[in-house]
Amino acid sequence: MLKTITTKANITRKYKYNKYGLPLALAVLVIFHAVGFWGLLFSGEPAYFQNLTPMNLLLTNALLFAFHRSWNRAFILFAILVFAVGYFSEVVGVHTGLLFGDYTYGQALGLKVWEVPVLIGLNWLMLVYVTGHISNYSNWHWIAKAILGAGLMVLLDYFIEPVAMRFDFWSWSQSDIPLSNYVGWFIVAFILQLYFQKAAFIKRNRLALFVYFVQLLFFVSICLLM
Incomplete structure (x- = not known):
């Protein structure tokens, strides 16, 4: 009897999490x-909020991956490799000008x-994951x-670029993208x-869908008002 009651209580808690978890996460994200x-x-103090960018990115990823359902070996390997490929492609880009062009990162x-x-x-991991x-x-x-996933990433980057240059994320040597x-x-x-996909x-x-469109709305809105 006690076991049945405990099981029902666990099911109730799980239902409440499923019911309220997504709206709460979306509210925090927005x-x-x-x-x-x-x-x-x-x-009037954009520099202060620029310095909060890492915290925003970490929070977004924490919320996103809290909803991930399969922390198996394949996913962990995927996360590590996508992180590494994204990061080292940027290292190659910054030091050689290959892949993306001649640019440097700010603070x-x-x-x-x-x-x-x-x-x-x-950031690469998050974008590949949500657009996928x-x-x-x-x-x-x-x-x-x-x-399609790659196209969605490029679409978002198109609106990120002007914002990044304005707020010291990174800059291009010729000031043009x-x-x-x-x-x-x-x-x-x-x-x-x-x-x-594989x-x-x-x-x-x-x-995942909400993370992408909140970010797209964020950068599009800033681009329109800068």
Whole structure:
């Protein structure tokens, strides 16, 4: 009898988590991005809010991966490799000008190793993961899904770039964003999207879609008002 009551209580708690977890996470996500939006554009102290960017990125990832359902070996390997490929592609880009063009990172993204913020690897992981989930809403062939996912990443980057230059995320040597940046982004993103499609872990994260569109709205809005 006691075991039955305990089981029912656990089921009730799980139901409440499933019912309220997503709205609560989405509310936190929206509030933090709204505060960042106001801080960068209207607070009069944008430098203070620039320094909060690493915390915002870490919070977004914590919320996102709290909804991940399959922490198996395949997912852990996927996370490590995507982080590493994203990070080292930026290291190559910064030091050689290959892949993306001639650019340097500022201070807004926190601790740098080899002149690249460590959190850039986490940003690559987050973007590959959420755009991969969005592409899976289609019934396309897995290669077509990878193309869609890479395209969604480039679309977001298109709106990130002007904001990044304005608020010391990174800067381009000629002050203009080269076409090579978007071509390089697409190529690296496409390779990682292919990996996402074939990796053997559960791909049903309820927050992934919202993370992408909150970020897209955030950067589009800033671009329009800068």
